[in-house]
Amino acid sequence: MDTAAAPLTFRDATAADVDALVVLIESAYRGDSSRTGWTTEADILDGQRTDPEGVLEVVESPGSRLLVVERDGALVACCQLEHRGESAYFGMFAVRPGLQGGGLGRAVLAEAERTARESWGVTEMQMTVISVREDLIAWYERRGYRRTGRTSAFPYGDERFGIPLRDDLRFELLVKPLG
Known part of the structure; x- marks a missing residue:
């Protein structure tokens, strides 16, 4: 599919979207289907990436x-934006x-940044x-994000976030000024 074939439309998710969103998120990160793209976590995590309850919680x-x-x-595609004072959090x-590798992710990230800046007046x-x-x-760094060196623990033992296949997983905070 040519990613320039038709324009993208963006809208806020509703409860009716939850099941389709779970399928999309799981397909991008887990199992053999995720290996079609380059964002797979299948080599570092097994199990689920999210569940309907987690997605509905974000929606509501x-x-x-x-x-x-x-x-x-x-x-x-999809992404989460969460207002956190002067910053917005980008996730999910x-x-x-x-469709990965053709510019779609770059377009979604740019729209998410614009939306957060315009909706909440955030600066980061x-x-x-x-x-x-x-x-x-490295992909995020090419889009202006920088590593902070600040890390937080991976939730080992909480299978809602997956089953780790290695013992060195941590989350690192990345930030980008939104001027």
Whole structure:
């Protein structure tokens, strides 16, 4: 599919989107389907990436938005934005694996930054990335994010976030000024 074929539409997710969003997020990060794209975590985590309850919580949480990205009426990507004072948090980012590598993720990230700046007047975007995901961190660095060196523990033992296949997982905070 040519990523320039049709314009992207962005809208806030509703409860009716939850099941489709879970399928998209799981396909981008877990199992063999995720290996079609380059953002897979299948070599470092097994089990689930999210569940319907977790997605619904983001959809319904005050100060949070889950953006649905569609092309020709089909769900192609999503991301979470959460208002945190002067900053916004970017998470739950997923692009359909077969569409990765063609500029779609870059377009979604740019729209998320614009939306956070315009909706909440924030001056910084923050995210956490599993620190061993060097390829993904490098992708964000090319888009203006910088590593802070500040890390937080991976929730070992909480299978809602996956089953770790290695014992050195941590989250690292990445930040970008939104001027």
